[in-house]
Amino acid sequence: MTAWNIRPIASALWRNRTGALLVAFQIAIGLAVLVNAVYVVKQRVEKIGRPTGMDTPNMIWVASAGFAKNFDYDASWREDIATLRALPGVKAASVFSNIPLSGGGSSNGFQNRPGEIPPKEAVPGNNYDVDEQAIAALGVKIIAGRPFEAHEILPPSETFETSPQAIVTAAFAKELFPKDPNPLGKTFYDGLSKPITIVGIMEHMHGAWVGWDKLDHVVLFPRIKSGPNAVYLVRTEPGRRDAVMRDIEAKLGDSNPGRLLRWVRPFDYFINQSYLDDRNMAIFLVSVTSALLAITALGIFGLATFNVSTRIRQIGTRRAVGARKLDIVRHFLVENWMVTTAGIVAGCGAALGIGYWISVKYELPRLDLYYLVGGVIGIWLIGLAAALQPARRASGISPAVASRTV
Amino acid sequence: MFSYYLQLAFRNLRRNPGLTALMIGAVALGIAVCVMTLTMYRAMSGNPIWWKNDVLYAVTMDFWDPQQPNYDKKPELPPEQLTYRDAMAVYRSDIPKHKVIMHKAVGIISIDGSQVKPERAATRVTSKDFFATFDVPMQYGGTWTDSADSGPEPLMVISRKMNEKLFGGANSVGKRVRWNDTEFRIVGVRDNWLPLPTFYDVNNGALEEPEDVYIPFGWTAALELPSAGNTNGWKPEDITNFQEFLNSELVWIQMWVELPDAAAHDRFQAFLDNYAQEQKKAGRYQRPLNNRLTKVDQWLVDNNVVSNDDRVLVGLAFAFLAVCLLNTVGLLLAKFLNNAPMTGVRRALGASRKQVFMQHLVEVGVISSIGALLGLVLGATLLMGLRALYTVDPTDAGGTQALAHVDVTSVITALGLAFFATIAAGLYPAWRIGRIPPASYLKAQ
Numbered sequence: 001m002t003a004w005n006i007r008p009i010a011s012a013l014w015r016n017r018t019g020a021l022l023v024a025f026q027i028a029i030g031l032a033v034l035v036n037a038v039y040v041v042k043q044r045v046e047k048i049g050r051p052t053g054m055d056t057p058n059m060i061w062v063a064s065a066g067f068a069k070n071f072d073y074d075a076s077w078r079e080d081i082a083t084l085r086a087l088p089g090v091k092a093a094s095v096f097s098n099i100p101l102s103g104g105g106s107s108n109g110f111q112n113r114p115g116e117i118p119p120k121e122a123v124p125g126n127n128y129d130v131d132e133q134a135i136a137a138l139g140v141k142i143i144a145g146r147p148f149e150a151h152e153i154l155p156p157s158e159t160f161e162t163s164p165q166a167i168v169t170a171a172f173a174k175e176l177f178p179k180d181p182n183p184l185g186k187t188f189y190d191g192l193s194k195p196i197t198i199v200g201i202m203e204h205m206h207g208a209w210v211g212w213d214k215l216d217h218v219v220l221f222p223r224i225k226s227g228p229n230a231v232y233l234v235r236t237e238p239g240r241r242d243a244v245m246r247d248i249e250a251k252l253g254d255s256n257p258g259r260l261l262r263w264v265r266p267f268d269y270f271i272n273q274s275y276l277d278d279r280n281m282a283i284f285l286v287s288v289t290s291a292l293l294a295i296t297a298l299g300i301f302g303l304a305t306f307n308v309s310t311r312i313r314q315i316g317t318r319r320a321v322g323a324r325k326l327d328i329v330r331h332f333l334v335e336n337w338m339v340t341t342a343g344i345v346a347g348c349g350a351a352l353g354i355g356y357w358i359s360v361k362y363e364l365p366r367l368d369l370y371y372l373v374g375g376v377i378g379i380w381l382i383g384l385a386a387a388l389q390p391a392r393r394a395s396g397i398s399p400a401v402a403s404r405t406v
Numbered sequence: 407m408f409s410y411y412l413q414l415a416f417r418n419l420r421r422n423p424g425l426t427a428l429m430i431g432a433v434a435l436g437i438a439v440c441v442m443t444l445t446m447y448r449a450m451s452g453n454p455i456w457w458k459n460d461v462l463y464a465v466t467m468d469f470w471d472p473q474q475p476n477y478d479k480k481p482e483l484p485p486e487q488l489t490y491r492d493a494m495a496v497y498r499s500d501i502p503k504h505k506v507i508m509h510k511a512v513g514i515i516s517i518d519g520s521q522v523k524p525e526r527a528a529t530r531v532t533s534k535d536f537f538a539t540f541d542v543p544m545q546y547g548g549t550w551t552d553s554a555d556s557g558p559e560p561l562m563v564i565s566r567k568m569n570e571k572l573f574g575g576a577n578s579v580g581k582r583v584r585w586n587d588t589e590f591r592i593v594g595v596r597d598n599w600l601p602l603p604t605f606y607d608v609n610n611g612a613l614e615e616p617e618d619v620y621i622p623f624g625w626t627a628a629l630e631l632p633s634a635g636n637t638n639g640w641k642p643e644d645i646t647n648f649q650e651f652l653n654s655e656l657v658w659i660q661m662w663v664e665l666p667d668a669a670a671h672d673r674f675q676a677f678l679d680n681y682a683q684e685q686k687k688a689g690r691y692q693r694p695l696n697n698r699l700t701k702v703d704q705w706l707v708d709n710n711v712v713s714n715d716d717r718v719l720v721g722l723a724f725a726f727l728a729v730c731l732l733n734t735v736g737l738l739l740a741k742f743l744n745n746a747p748m749t750g751v752r753r754a755l756g757a758s759r760k761q762v763f764m765q766h767l768v769e770v771g772v773i774s775s776i777g778a779l780l781g782l783v784l785g786a787t788l789l790m791g792l793r794a795l796y797t798v799d800p801t802d803a804g805g806t807q808a809l810a811h812v813d814v815t816s817v818i819t820a821l822g823l824a825f826f827a828t829i830a831a832g833l834y835p836a837w838r839i840g841r842i843p844p845a846s847y848l849k850a851q
Binding site for chain 2: 018019022023025026029030032033037040065067068069118119120190191192193260262277279280281283284285288289291292295296298299302303305306309310354358361362
């Protein structure tokens, strides 16, 4: 141990402790912020990256709003859908009541038996009115049963009515019928005890609200959305989305003077909007944390440089009495390591405290200790890198300065 | 003396330009991040109508499911909106000085025989007091009358922005426009108005811009307008037509009242409770009596307008500022100590401790002023970046654009905070350097 000269380094450090303490403080804050920022960012990135179950890169949403007095909604949506399906590059098109992952939609409580049930037993489902091409247009995978058929599609209803058939996600079916391995063909009920038969089961699909813990509870009903506003979903051949969007603008833009083509948008527009806060939070955390670490590194660098510049004569003396360059480098690195480690010890406490607060506020699992270990190693490396240049400069000091006066 | 210290300060700053740049950079970065975060935080959480906080109340009434509250996490709160029937009943009270019932709708605005393209307009279906209650500035004209609400009469107020699109910004009072299929006459143009957050209706995100079109509340029933915001319910009901929808237990109407003093507040509270008691007799309102008049600041807290993300960001901004300041203290100390031999000479020649202290403090002041100035520029740049982050589609930026309107108060707050914090950070090094006995440095020379 004597070769490392821990004791004299520590005592030299203690004699000039103010600067070292300031840097240790910065390191403590830096570690606490780093560990928790990485933790939160990872949660966000995972949330944004969840599979949606749909063919999102090739999907387009179209909104039309009828406003004229003589506007014929029924004729209008039929004409629009026929036009959309006939466009080159279009795989399928369907009338939808709402847009998944858009933050807007309708949800209802459903139940596995008729009659009054305790509110806690109701299974919430995000429901959509769709037509017979919906499954093809969404690109979802049917694992049991079949898509809707054209003759099953009901006319618009003004009154939030459910339909006698439904296609549901596997997650929703499992919560309704937890013991049943094959819920296809089973009947469930809406809040008014109207029966609904499951004719198809989707492997997975995301609903409207990305912050909802039942995001994968989706129920599709065979019904046309009520007018006078319509929303159409168009799915294109891979890679042809943007070309088809231009075609849609051109074809539907002026086809009917009684309505307004409100917009034609790629699905990504809505998905990005829904995850905007999460994405921005991640960007914000990453940039502020990097800036914070950079400043801390500058602090370490500044302290080491200062220590070297105030000890030029002492370094020269040590060199003159036989210390090798390596000994000088090691001296400054060890000194710096002590400061860093003091900061890390304080920072671990702060990191765990903040981590606990965040896990309570966001209702997340407690901070994993791996993050802390990773953070400690990261800070050590940053500290080492920041002190390396001043330490090497110190080792370059000539032994001759010891004998110079001024 | 001061100008001499200033001269000295600039000379010293030039002596080690690297260290100086590092310090100024740290201060500037700290200030920039604080300006940005505080602006954002204020936009999200500030009370945009604080001057009326003691008289303006959101009205909520708890008639919800007897078996479970509206919101599990805050079981003490009634639903944030009212049913149409309750809103109409309570609106009849003449206790409030101003009263507003309203909901959001969407309409297509067009002008007969005009070249202007029909446009979709977010619309607020509301009662006549809307503008007086929320202190909405008017550019031309004014609001409608009571009889227009119940009539309903085809009168409309549009925003300045909409007026610019439709009429090129001219005084359009008296002009006619078509809203969906109904012809309305414009009675007023509201001036630019951007309460952030949009506290009066927090259903659709608190950073939405206010609506561009306002029409009397009576049109809800006349045109069978549903809400373009949220409609929630707890009771399974078989609703087959719009009249049944209006009479249902679904909540979708927002209500606000202005009660000028405590007496009016108590009388209106009693009026609400009395109404609920009567409804209890009729079988509704089966939960414990819980009718609330909520002030705006509490309303924003109740409705989670301030998210956990915002709190984390503010914490992060302060941690960042702390690191920047610690850094500055360390660098100042290093810099001053580097200069100690010179200070020793000055002390030996007769400068008092106080004078040395003042001289160094002036140097700190110069550094923090330059840092603050740079920080402001950098902060404004970051806010521009923030606007880009929040814009999904540049043609449809909506209210989030307002986020990046640099808010003067929060900029001054952050600047002041950072400036004084830097000065405070400089106190210790300046004091420390003044305490050095001059002899020790003179000897070493």
